[in-house]
Amino acid sequence: MKFDLDTAWKDATGLLSRNFGLLAVIAGVFFFLPYAGITLALPEVSQLQNAQATGNPEVMMAAVTDLYVGYWWVFLILAVVQGAGLLAMLALVRRRANPTVGEALTTGARSVPSYIAAQLMQSALIVIVAMLLVGFGAVTGLQMLAALGGVIAFVVICYLVTKLSLAAPVIAIEGELNPLRALQRSWSLTRGNSMRLFAFYLLLLIAFIVLSAVLSLVFGLGFALFGEQAALLGEAVVSGFVNATMIVIMVCVLAAVHTQLNRLASEPDGAVEA
Template structure:
C-alpha cells in the first residue's frame, strides 16, 4: 500500500478532535505533571548549570546529567507509560481511560525490551564500524563512516517507527515480532515516511525552541524562585503534552493506514 501523507495527517487530527478529553486526561497525568515536577526538582533544567568552565563547557552538562540521571530515567518511564496509554485510547474498540492505562502498564516491559534490542543492534551494526574506521583510518575516516552510519540510523528508525502502535493497537507484545512487523509494514514507504516524519520533526523543533525561549524569559523575569520555575515548567509540560498527543495520533494514523482495518472495524461493517 502506498503511504498517503495527507490522509495520515487528516486522520491524526481527526483522532485528536474525537478523543481530546480522554487524551488530555492521560497526557496531563503522564506528560504535563511529570514535566512540571521535574522543573521543580531539577531547576537547573530551566536555568542551565550554575557554573560553566569556558575551557571545558561540556563538563558542567555531563555533571548535570550524571547528578540528575535518575530523575530523567523516571520521567522517561512515566512518559513511556503515558505514550502507550495514549495509543491504547486510539484502539478501535475505544477503551476507557482506566483500561488504556492498564494497557500502557502491561505493554511497558515488552516495549522497553524492544527498545533495548534496537539499541543493541544499532550499537553493533553502526557503532562498531565507526569505531574501527576511526581507529584504523583516523578522525577523517571516522567522520565519513559516521555520516554514512547516520543515514543508516535514520532509515532504521523509520523502519521501526511503528513498534509501539504494533504492540498496543496490534496487540502484539512479542518484542521481536513487533520489530519485524514494523519493518514489514513500512516496506516500500520508507522515503515517504521519512519525509513525513521530517516535516513533523522540524515543526516540533521550531516550536520547542520558541517555547524554551519564552519559558526561559519567564524564569528570568520572575527570578529563579518557585513562581518562575512553576511558570516555566508549566509551559514546558503543556507543550510536551500537546506534542506527545499529536505524535501518538500521527503514529496511530500511519499504523492504521498501512496495517489496514482491524478485526473490530471489519466486523462492525457487516453488522
Template sequence: MKFDLDTAWKDTTSLVRDNFGLLAVLSGVFYFVPYLAALLWVPGMSELAMGQFDPNNDKMEAMVQAMFADYWWAFILLTLVQGVGLLSMLALLRRRASPTVAEAIKVGVRSVASYFVASILLGFMIGLAAIVIVAPGALSGIAALAVIGVIVLVVMMFYLFTKFSMVSPVIAIDSVLNPLEALSRSWKLTKGNSVRIFFFYALLMVAYLVISTVVSLVFSLVFALGGAEAQTFGNAFSASLMQAVFAVVFIGVLAAVHAQLTRLKAAPAEPVDGTY
C-alpha cells in the same frame, strides 16, 4: 499503493480532534507532570533540556555525569511512566473495542515492559551500528573517514527510527507483547514506504521545533520579569507543556500511520497485466 502523507495528516487531525479531551488529560498525567517534576527537582536536568550543556566545559560535563550517576533511577522511572502514557493513549485511539480510560491505562501498564525491552534492543542495534560504522574511521586517525562514519551513522539512526517507529502501535493496538515480534512487524509494516514515512516525520519535527522555539522564547521573556527563579520555572513549564502537546500530536501520528500501513498491507496486490 504507497503511503500517502496527506491522508496520514488528515487521519491524525481527526483522531486528535475527536479524542482531544481524554488525550490531553492522559498527556498531562503521564508527560507534563512527571517531566516538569524532573526538570525542577533533578539538578542539572533543566540546563540539559534547555540546550545549555557545553560538552567542552569540563565542569558541566562532570555535573551531567554526576546527575546520571545519582538519579539514574529517576530517568528509568520517567521513561516507564511516559511509556505507559504512550501505550495508553495509542490503545485509547485505535482499539476496536473502544476502551475506557481505565482500560486503556491497563493496556499501557501491561505492555510497558515489552515496549521497554524493545527500546533497549533498538538502542543495542544503534550502539552496534555506531561501533561498526564509526570505530574504523576514528581508529584510523583520518579525519575525513571519521566524519563520513558519523554521517553514515546519523543516516542509519534515522533509518532505524523510521523502520521501528511502529513498535509502540504494534504493541498497544495489535497486542503483540513479544518485543522481537513487535520489532519484526514494525519492519514489515514500513517496508516499501520508509522514505515517505521519514519525510512525514521530518516535516512534523521541523514544525515542532519552530513552534517550540517561539513558545519557549515567549515564556522565557514573560517569566524573566519575575527574576531568575521565576525564569527557571517558566523554562521548565514551557518545555513540559510543549512535550505534552507534542506527545498528543505524535501519538495521533503514530496511530494514523499504523492504521494506513495496516490497510495497505491488507489490500490486495495491484494488478499486473490485468491479473493479480
C-alpha cells in the same frame, strides 16, 4: 499504493480532535506533571540547560553524565511511567473495542515491559551500528574516513529509527507483547514506504522544533520579568507543556501511520519491496 503524507496528517488531526480531552488528561498526568516536577526538583536540570547554552560539547557531556549518574533511578521510573502513558493513549485512540480510559490504562501498564524491552533492543542495535561504522574510520586514523563513517552511521540510524518507529502502536493497538516480533512487525509494515515515512517524520520534527523554540522564547521572557524563581517555574511549565503536546501529537501521528500502513499491507499490491 504508497504511503500518503496528506492522508496520514488528516487522520492524525481527526484522531486529535475526537480524543483531545482524554488525551490531554492522560498527557497531563503522565508527561506534563512528571517532566515539570523533575525540572523543578532537580537543580542539575537547570545546570544541564546552562551547559547546553555554552555550546561546549565537553561541558554538555559532563553535565549529562552527572545528571544521569546521580538520578538514574528517577529517569528509570519516569521511563516506565511515560511508557505506560504513551501505550495507554495509543490504545485509547485506536483499539477496535473502543476501550474506556481505565481499560486503556490497564493496557498501557500491561504492555510497558514489552515496550521498554523493544526500546532497549532498538537502542542496542543503533549503538552497535554506530560503533561499527564510526569505529572503523577511527581505527584507520584517517580523518576523512572517520567523518564519512559518521555520516553513514547517521543515515543508517535514521533509517533504523524510521523502520522501527511503529513498535509502540504494534504493542498497544495490535496487542503484540513479544518485543522482537513487535520490531519485526514494524519493519514489515514500513516496507516500501520508508523514505516517505522519514520525510513525514522530518517535516513534523522541523515544525515542532520551530514552534517549541518560539513558545519557549516568548513565555520564558515573560516569566523572567518576574524574577529568577518565576523564570525557573516558567521554564518547568513551558518545558512540561511542550513535552506533553509533542507526545499527544506523536501518539495521533503514529496511530494514523499504523492504520494506513496496516491497510496498505493488506491490499494485494501492498507487499512491494523497498
